Amino acid sequence: MFNSHQHLLDISSSAQRTPDNELDFIRDEEFDSNSGADNMEAPNSGDDDQAEPNQPPNKKKRYHRHTQHQIQEMESFYKECNHPDDKQRKELGRRLGLEPLQVKFWFQNKRTQMKAQHERCENTQLRNENEKLRAENIRYKEALSNAACPNCGGPAALGEMSFDEHQLRIENARLRDEIDRITGIAGKYVGKSGLGFSHQLPLPPPEAPRALDLAFGPQSGLLGEMYAAGDLLRNAVTGLTDAEKPVVIELAVTAMEELIRMAQTEEPLWMPSSGIISSEILCEQEYARIFPRGIGPKPATLNSEASRESAVVIMNHINLVEILMDVNQWTTVFAGLVSKAMTLEVLSTGVAGNYNGALQVMTAEFQVPSPLVPTRENYFVRYCKQHGEGTWVVVDVSLDNLRPTSVPRCRRRPSGCLIREMPNGYSRVIWVEHVEVDEKAVHDIYKPLVNSGIAFGAKRWVATLDRQCERLASVLAINIPTGDVGIITCPAGRKSMLKLAERMVMSFCAGVGASTTHIWTTLSGSGADDVRVMTRKSIDDPGRPPGIVLSAATSFWLPVSPKRVFDFLRDENSRNEWDILSNGGIVQEMAHIANGRDPGNCVSLLRVNTGTNSNQSNMLILQESTTDITGSYVIYAPVDIAAMNVVLGGGDPDYVALLPSGFAILPDGPMNHHGGGNSDIDSPGGSLLTVAFQILVDSVPTAKLSLGSVATVNSLIKCTVEKIKGAVTSANA
Known part of the structure; x- marks a missing residue:
């Protein structure tokens, strides 16, 4: 039985290097050099003149060691953006006296290092889980071997063991069932059957990082997270079919990648809005260029609302993640925005005792505090992922296209927040709201506010969160502040x-x-x-x-x-x-x-x-x-x-x-x-x-x-x- 759990680790490891992403590993290894401190450059013409006769000119290479200042500056930039675009690489190279290609290679090496680090961490967590299961099984076996008959005091006969034997059988059956699921799902994604879902859901654009790399690469390991700890569907409610669940997983992974890029990309994707209550608004043309497929075309009857807002709030990043992933806490904190919410199905509770890899299907109703503004109902999947050290991302995306019946009144494109750890228990939150909605039923006096995106937009979510974090800090205060009378x-x-x-x-x-x-x-x-x-x-x-x-x-x-x-x-x-x-x-x-x-x-x-x-x-x-x-x-x-x-x-x-x-x-x-x-x-x-x-x-x-x-x-x-x-x-x- 424990060999099967070891097999689980092998599956998780093999899922991290597939034929689809093998080329990425080769490319990263080619430019890997001394933890990112060295970078390889093409030779100049002077070097070619002094090259040995038997050495082909295009094989000549030299290495450049970055200065400590350059490394510190790029390390600092990496914490804010680990995947700079061409414009950012050129600006960083100009400032540090490096070629854009050198900057690109350094960031490639750094990402490879971080992926390997996360891989080692996840494997350690899986091994710890395996050891816990092994110890528990040994304890059950010892209980069985030491059991005595309650009547005669001798060894218990078969069929006379009640509690321990029953628990052991339940545990073995559960482990066998989970291993069967692992084998079936892993075969679909990483191995032999080669089944995909590109015919059902669009893939991200070629210039974006591939969704499957995010899902199954060394940094993420979604399948390993969802099945390794034995948490699959533990609290699930019947809803999705077995055929729909992999589709939902792939949709969530694609949405996560889109949200991360939208949270980190600046102009021209995001432009400042006018007005005193300002927020960043989305450039629809640029969005269509970067994400040409997305989750599907916008229905003609719906209007697009998209906004982005950021703030530093007085709450630990882990506590923020717990609030967002607990439907009751989420509804309480955002009571003015969320009139009701329910978790319909839990596809994964995450691993290692946290919400890394948690996936849940939800329904929620969003409101403005007025009977003159219709509520917005959404059926969506929420996916939580740790994205580097001290950084978490929570994304929502609608599942209306999963079982299309009629055009919904409101559809959620990838929306959510990126949370970064800050000193002294603070967190920096970047919130993105992107919905398509029918606003015809809004009363005339509320239309300017709703049409501007402020009524349901990112600024309202962030402002509410900031205020509630201050309120919670007040609740937890030990000493009565001097302002209280x-x-x-x-x-x-x-x-x-x-x-x-x-x-x-x-x-x-x-x-x-x-x-x-x-x-x-x-x-x-x-x-x-x-x-x-x-x-x-x-x-x-x-x-x-x-x-x-x-x-x-x-x-x-x-x-x-x-x-x-x-x-x-x-x-x-x-x-x-x-x-x-x-x-x-x-x-x-x-x-x-x-x-x-x-x-x-x-x-x-x-x-x-x-x-x-x-x-x-x-x-x-x-x-x-x-x-x-x-x-x-x-x-x-x-x-x-x-x-x-x-x-x-x-x-x-x-x-x-x-x-x-x-x-x-x-x-x-x-x-x-x-x-x-x-x-x-x-x-x-x-x-x-x-x-x-x-x-x-x-x-x-x-x-x-x-x-x-x-x-x-x-x-x-x-x-x-x-x-x-x-x-x-x-x-x-």
Whole structure:
């Protein structure tokens, strides 16, 4: 049985040098010289004159040893880009006094060294896995040999071994099954059958690195990663057929190669966009030239959106990868962008205890916080790969062409991010969003923002990630920062309050968008065309009060900058101008937790004091305000004072019932700016404001919803909208 595992290593090794890439190894070996420090040059005419008579001139070669400065400069450039193009090689050679061919040879040698290093590392990991299995099998055999009959105390007879024998048989059957799969799949790719899938999926252009080199070369070893550790389909759900899985694997590998090139290539592929909220946008002509086949032609009914953004975020690169590959964490961090997500099938969980080589089939729904912008649903594969030391890449690509039925409303071309390790626990993220989408159903007031690519683009993903990384750093803080004030006296209470606020934000985002696939039911004939009203029944959810809950949301345009709207709504001193809950009373901030660099990112606990109604004198409101360059939120919920005391003491916040309401504030186009991200810019332009309420209309879940309740909610939201319009426009006059 363990010989079969050794055979696994042989398969992985043989997969790394196939007839298809043998020429690449020969070429790399030809120019390999002293770890990249030496480079071979063609002789000049003076050397030819002094050549020996019997030595053919074209055989004469000399070697050039690079200076330490040249090596350091190229090493530094390699960390940023390990595959420079002609323009980059010429510029680097000019700066270092080298010929472009010398630079090219040095980078070839360096890549070969790195491939060999990764190959040795992966083989070591496989050997360790093999040794673990060997030790486990020996332990089972010893248990069998030492087993005794429970009745007589003598050696156990065949059939009397229960647990150990059963476990051993299961283990052997599993290993045999995996080895059979390895043999079948490896035969398709690296050996004898020669079966490929080029007739089903287009290959990358000739000038690009070959997708199969990425998949099966020494640096990657996708087949070895997917099968060697015995993780294949361990948590899979039936979905893809056996014939479709290799197609998905090849598509994921091709998408990975495209994303890496798009993340690292500069002009003319990427051009700076205009507007204050700027991002890099894709040059479609250059993209078509570099990737002439791609994943298939763009349907005529779909528009193309592509953008790129980069930032340094305060999170370790490994933790970032874990968030992206865990569907629950991913949905939580990007709650304003991802309204729902699900992992349908796991083709690989990676090797060596990390996500290197992980491959999963997913479905997700992306949203803008407004009922006027349709959600975008995608069925895609997500592939994670370590790309050099301290660098990871996560790519998504749609699988709609796998079983074509009709043209989808949204299709994801290779999109995702490249993550590089930075000092002190920071990471540099380069994010690429490339989709094809039908935008006809978008409301007119949101079309400038959506058509510009900002609403769903890379800048919004990166801005959200940056803000959430700051928030997580605040949650993990041991000492209470000096900016935090109020009644919070212990780190545990601070952490519980932040966790409660996080659940409040997620609940708000789940009910504010255009998605109707949640537990909410959209009501028809509610009597308000511009207000979307939904209902849900809460019975056994400890985080929500039991009964019938109504959610009402509407969006409208304001001739006021997003920054001013955000500052007005989050200020407790102006709350009585629009909040019916305050009933004209004085609102006082009892606790304040800073959540990032921008002072607008914070969690507050507010108390409403009214002189006329003693029942409301102790009402508490939990509020979180968040802002970045792409949008802002002010979300709040009334909370029970007894339950809040438990939270402030460090108790479990999951049992505090919340019904969040609040606001989502977006710029009305790419030329606007909301003032987030430590910026004082307040440029002219309008705001797109979404107002949403969740209200308990009956505490009995089995009760029937009355039309009067719907009318009351409609009246409440319209009254709030009119008060906000009047307050902010008069202040702006």
